[in-house]
Amino acid sequence: MNKAFRSRRGDSSYIERLIYRLKNNISPPQLITAVFLVLITVGAILLSMPFASSTGQSIGLLDALFTSVSAVCVNGLVVLDTGSAFSVYGQVIIMILIQIGGIGFMTLGVVIAILLGKKIGLKQRLIIQQTTQSTSAQGLVRLSLYMVLIVFLFESIATLVLTLRWESEMGLGKAAYYALFHSISAFNNAGFALWSDGLSRYVGDPIVNFTILILFIVGGLGYIVVVDIFRKRSWRKLSLHSKIVLLATSVLFVIGFLLLFLLESWNSATFGQLTLWERIQAAIFQSMTPRSSGFNTIDIGSMLAVSQFLLIILMFIGAASGGTGGGIKTNTVVVLILATINTFRGGGQIHAFNRRISEDTVMRALAVVISSLCFVLLITILLTITENMLEDHFLEVLFEATSAFSTTGLSMGLTSELSNAGKVIVTITMYLGRLGPLTLAYALAQKKAKSKIGYPEDHILIG
Template sequence: MKENGNRVKYQIASGRVVLLVDWLKNKMSPPQLILIVFFCLIWIGALLLTLPQSSSTGQSIGLLDALFTATSAICVNGLVVVDTGSVFSTFGQVVIMIMIQVGGLGFMTFGVMVALILGKRIGLKQRLIIQQTTHSTSSQGLVRLSLYMVLIAFAFEAFAALILTIRWQAEMGWGQAAYYALFHSVSAFNNAGFALWSDSLSSSVGDPVVNLTIILLFISGGLGYLVVVDIFRKRSWRKLSLHSKVVLLTSAILTAAGFLVLFLLESWNPATFGQLGAGERALAAFFQGTTPRSAGFNTIDIGSMLAASQFFIIILMFIGAASGGTGGGIKTNTFVVLILATVNTFRGGGQIHAFKRKITEETVMRALAVVMSSLAAVLVIALLLTISEGMLEDHFLEVLFEATSAFSTTGLSMGLTSELSSAGKVIVTFSMYVGRLGPLTLAFALAQKKRSSKIGYAEDHILIG
């Protein structure tokens, strides 16, 4: 009788879980489901990291630090309040690596893989969620795109891991070198910025193999899967989509600008480039010029850089990577759309276009919404951190840097992260969550159903400028 009673209770509990899942699927929009699933994944990761097995000392690191780390990993940020290499055990580091991979690729991509393996059908609801997480403009071919995403990620990571293993095996031995290579390859391709060294990659500042491999990974991940797939399919600049052309050209310009500005500025700084040779300076400038695009690694101390360089990095972090990629920020294509709209206004109006293709007014308005909401978020975060950390005015750049890095999911820091108070950790944790999901996703998730206005208002004018 007791076994039958337990069986009935189990069936009732299972039925309630199924009903809850079905209710969530039917009642919630794809953006709302994304918010909830990311929230649940973060807490699952946090609970795993609080286990004594996740700590190198055998003692729990505490819920708040575990939650901060899990959010940073799932949101592929890279900000850390405890040193990943020394505080976490191998088990804890593997948990972090898995969270980075899931957060970078998107939980629905893995869901598609599991569903296909089990022979399940991908429904319309699932396709809409995939479209939302990949920023795809069409709902067609999304399952194939998900498969491409997994293959591209694993191919890049495996190739880079092989190169780094060969490079590090003389120093560490094959086993440890392979583990370090895999961890940093996953972290780099997903633009996470987690490193197993306390100084990130500063010890490799003059190593071209390590630098160029890591740069290749985070640039490829930051371009976005849509762009990478488009390149492999078309293999011709003329045949590429407008999105791919804009992303590639903008990324090249920002990379060149980052290299030149930091090389010229930091060459005068004895605390950074002044200690390096000519070749190492060029390599360091190239790395630091590209890493603010949401990568999170660094080969020189960011806190020792000139204030002008630090402010320039803030600008690059705010712009970020491309839509549909593993990076954050307002996105390069959003930045370009606003630049084109501004230039077009100065020229007297007319169609906004690029590469002989018209850009719709709706696209411009969405870009404006993203930039304004992101700017407001960064300013609010900076204000809250200034209050919670009791920062004086001569440390404001440090606070603004931290706020921008958290929201843009970049992971760079001038040193404030490790000194955050409990309130500061909560603020930055929430900032990483909001920044990863994006202002528009949050707005769509929290908004009511669209209502068409039945009232037409008379047109009037507001003075501008």
């Protein structure tokens, strides 16, 4: 009996030592990667249960995994119609996964810990810094509280507005449920909708259009920018990050709106039956939705090829760092543009708004763009093979690959017709797109070792 007791005690000690080692040796990016996988797995298991399906029969593990990844990674691509394929239980599970995936599991954990009177250690602060993409480890606990407050405030107001708008159509109960679902989906830039045609039926409805629009714009700007605006309330006092994000967002919006309005006005399949005011609303909505929201008020598959290619570019750029959107981020693009302009001017310091941008930041931005571009092209090639589209439909495949990687969720119709191999490829793409190239690289990288060899400098011809 004593021997058995010692054996159990030894096993317990071994487990405790193992947990201690994992806790102290695993890096924040590795922990983020692991927790995302756990959350996705739990979501997939729940969604594969019969009670999550509208028919009472399991939708299958692969489709459940695809949906879980899309929800946790706030993507929005679906292989099954959310409104008809899932029961209310299934839809609520999706809604919860979107909320946790969008706001971040660590942020919710910090709030819970504070409510329970627990202290937030250095390890937890580093994880918060990684998930929020903050440049400083100071004030992260307060930032987490602000984040939860911002989410609650915007989603609550939007839910109330949409409930009042839809009450006459659906009744109070259903209107409130639909309003809550779409508010959470919009603020977290997830793009899940309970209608098979997205929000196309509300293409000319300013209340629905602008409520959803405000939600995913604020979510895409990022909590750091929103908090900075709330605190400073002056353009001059804003941080460099906030100024770049706001400026880039405005420029991309104007360019996207003007081009889409002019191009699609020639398209009878999209703008042909709309009034001028409806066309303006549709152009505004579609110019912002590629920033990673995934909602649509016109049929994406019916748009002109040039308009679809423009959406691909906007999707690839995505939203701002630290926000709920995806893509390579507007900050990244601005840094590379500034570096390019600086090179044309003959070099020197790269700067913006009287602030110098470090060379390390430029190299990180270049690494993100190159790795992301290579990955999207690789996924496009793989999908053309698995979906038997080697001779045509290249733009359609490129669109879906970019949408999956940038966690946008817009689709030209290919996703719902994917083969099992294609579903696996897109699932992996959504997951890696949400983590981001740098986070994944940090998670897999070994400890840095300084080179003991100094190589002589040489020159390579460029251009």
